[in-house]
Amino acid sequence: PLEEGGSPLGTPPPALGAAAEPPRAQPPAREEDFYCVKWISWKGERTPVVTQSENGPCPLLAIMNVLLLQWKASALPPQKEVITAEELMAHLGNCILATQPRDTSEALQLNFQQNINDTMTVLPKLSTGLDVNVRFTGVSDFEYTPECIVFDLLNIPLYHGWLVDPQSPEQVQAVGKLSYNQLVEKIITCKQASDSSLVSEGLVAEQFLESTASQLTFHGLCELTAQAREGELGVFFRNNHFSTMIKHKGHLYLLVTDQGFLQEEGVVWESLHSVDGDSCFCDTEFHLSHALGKEGATAAPPDHQLQQRQVDQDYMVALSLQQGQNPPSVLSDLELARQLQQEEYQQHHPPPPPQLLPAQAGGRLAGERRQRQKPDLDCTLL
Incomplete structure (x- = not known):
């Protein structure tokens, strides 16, 4: 188990x-x-x-x-x-x-x-x-x-x-209604089978477990x-x-139950909106928390930020389709959320004096990284 x-x-x-x-x-x-x-x-x-x-x-x-x-x-x-x-x-x-x-x-x-x-x-x-x-x-x-x-x-x-994608017939066939333990046993059995179709099915099942190692x-x-x-x-x-x-x-x-956030009153919840662990912190009322966490002090490369934004947008589109909503409205709301969230962030964090910009570039970039991530979840508005 x-x-x-x-x-x-x-x-x-x-x-x-x-x-x-x-x-x-x-x-x-x-x-x-x-x-x-x-x-x-x-x-x-x-x-x-x-x-x-x-x-x-x-x-x-x-x-x-x-x-x-x-x-x-x-x-x-x-x-x-x-x-x-x-x-x-x-x-x-x-x-x-x-x-x-x-x-x-x-x-x-x-x-x-x-x-x-x-x-x-x-x-x-x-x-x-x-x-x-x-x-x-x-x-x-x-x-x-x-x-x-x-x-x-x-x-x-x-x-x-940890679900099989219904749009992948091969994986659906290989995994079926088996539990994790049963699937592991099936993989072992299929690898030892003389039937090539069973061997192939076992490989598909094994690939599913390996490609979904994050369990989400x-x-x-x-x-x-x-x-x-x-x-x-x-x-x-x-x-x-x-x-x-x-x-x-x-x-x-x-x-958020990590003891390291014991004194962080503004860090209570962490969003779950990405399969790769990308998330944002929110306070007890689910408003964006501007207190940077342990990982918040380091900014992601711009290419990764753009890629993650696209992944989160794709997730919102898929979810809206599943719930019978209109994807274009989701995206337009998302852009509006970014705009409003940016304004809120600037109100709470006035720009530093010009002479301090070089020394504070890293910290500001980390804040900007969170700024782009939060509206994907829309902690404040929705």
């Missing part, structure tokens, strides 16, 4: 099959025991979110942050700055017990008790890594495993974006944007990592 903390796509698929459960690097106990709490203003309420260090247990944090943003978890003390794994587990346990059905019929109560028992065996894994096995047919399609019971009980949707495809991103409900909080699985996700005004955002 794909595991948080593992690296299932670092080697060709056949090698993966031989090591279905790669060993996880175990971080020091102290890093796992304590997590810093970041307080944000969320829909007018001072709300905590839990940040993680480099090797933190992201399944536990992703689920708990959904519950915290939904105000379903018990309120934390207003001055709380650090929380332990045990405290998080206690809060999570209370949320799970609160899902007990009000119907007192014996059948429902017995079913709930069985679900609770199943959940108790899964909870310890939340602090190390969950085993999930994606299917490439839909953004909510996973092979059902005991780990899924936690999401079901809490009514938290679990998504991924263009078609998957479009489907994810279309399927997620407006305002819905869920958990997104990609690259063996679980993130808290929300859809706001038609666009997807991931909660």
Whole structure:
């Protein structure tokens, strides 16, 4: 199974099959025991979110942050700055017990008790890594495993974006409705087959895994944007990592839980609008954050910027076609957004004195890079 903390796509698929459960690097106990709490203003309420260090247990944090943003978890003390794994587990346990059905019929109560028992065996894994096995047919399609019971009980949707492109008949035929594990087994079997057609199909399947090693495809991103409900909080699985996700005004955002942004009040959400990791930061109200992140200090080459702009425009066109909208209006709105965003940025960042231009060229160029990226997502206007 794909595991948080593992690296299932670092080697060709056949090698993966031989090591279905790669060993996880175990971080020091102290890093796992304590997590810093970041307080944000969320829909007018001072709300905590839990940040993680480099090797933190992201399944536990992703689920708990959904519950915290939904105000379903018990309120934390207003001055709380650090929380332990045990405290998080206690809060999570209370949320799970609160899902007990009000119907007192014996059948429902017995079913709930069985679900609770199943959940108790899964909870310890939340602090190390969950085993999930994606299917490439839909953004909510996973092979059902005991780990899924936690999401079901809490009514938290679990998504991924690793889909086969329906416009590639060869890949559709090769991958079919198989799960990741089943596809790896098929590749191994096909490579050893005497039938040339099976060998060819196995190569197509292997090529699919290699070409989508980021675990997010263009078609998957479009489907994810279309399927997620407006305002819905869920958990997104990609690259063996679980993130808290929300859809706001038609666009997807991931909660920024990197402990390095603990003191950055203006960095709360990160856009999910590109398959290659290109993104922008937004504040708690999904307005463009002008605080540059770790990667924001270095500008991309102009050619890459133009290429990325075209990729993002193509994505918006494809998404508009899928939703029955008119592509030309999308592009014209996009250009208008760029214009308005540029004006807003200039209002907040007046130009420096002429004598300082050479020394500040790098920083200004980084800001301009973000300026071009943000309207592609349109953090402020849509």
